[in-house]
Amino acid sequence: MTKWAPQKVDVLDALAAEVLHNYARGRVAVAIDSDDPVLSASFADDLAAALARAGHGAFVAHLSDFQRARAERQDAAVPEGERAYRLRYDYELLRRVLLDPFKLGGSTGFVLAAFDAVRDEPRQPRWRTAGRDAVLLVDGEFALRPELRGAWSLGIRLDTQEPPVDLAYRASTDPRRLAPVLIDIRDPEHPRRVFADSC
Template identity: 75%
Template sequence: MTRWAPQKADVLDALAAEVLHNYARGRVTVGIDGDDPEVSGAFALELAEALRRAGRDAIIAHLADFRRPRAEREDPAVPEQQRSYAGGYNYELLRRVLLDPFTLGGSTRFVLAGFDSLRDQARQARWRTAGRDAVLLVDGEFALRPELRGAWSTSIRLDTQEPPVDRAYRATTDPRRLAGILVDIRDPEQPRRIFADSC
């Protein structure tokens, strides 16, 4: 007997409804933690569409757009397997130009991308604003690391049932335990909500 599985759109609509139920007013920040930036980026795009269908303004930013310059990311003083976690991203810049101003609300302006990895240089700031009840989705690897944990209204871990790829991340973080929402994405076309609480 084939087991029934909800359609992808149903899962995304249910996640959007949960976020909006828990955060009915004001600006909301959602961290989407996933080991594969391409997969987490696609998930963020689809969740943003579900939020918009529910009547909320949804904005997407990618942690990959807040990387450090190549020379800092590839510091030979840091063991190669720890480089991405230790110095891959500029969290201070992310907070200063995006997260902090976004959460202030009002007409405060923010920037969605701070660094161009292809050109290995800072991006020219494109300041923008959003409505007072906008939802900001920020996706990428290490979204639940200690420096960012307090930045999210809620967080989603895109789970493959495997431990996080990066050992340094694993040493400081248990994303399955820390995330407010777990989504099994072993099959990205049929994501499944996981309820990991034990009552």
């Protein structure tokens, strides 16, 4: 017997409706955490499209656009297995130019991309503003790490149910437990909302 699988658009539209219902006013920052940055980027773009269908635009930022310089990421003093978690992203920069100014609201400008990983150099800042009620989706690996937890209105974990990719991340964080929204993304065209309640 073939199991029923939800259509991607239905799952995304339901999630967009939930975000807009629960966070109808003010600035909303949503983390989309995944072991695969390409997968989370695609999901963030699709969720932004679902929010637009619901009549509410969204800004999308990728953690991959807030990396450190290659020389910093490859510091030999840090064990190789911990480098991605400890050194890949510049979280201070992320907070300073995106998260903190976005949450301030008003006419405060924010930057959606600060580093060009291909050229291994900072990007020229492109400052943006948003209205009083705005949604920011930030996707990437390690989005639910301890340093960023307080920054999010909502955390979404994209789960492939594969063994953990980064053990250093899992040593400090259990994203499946922390994220209020858990999406089984083993079949990207038929994602499923999973309710991993312990009660």
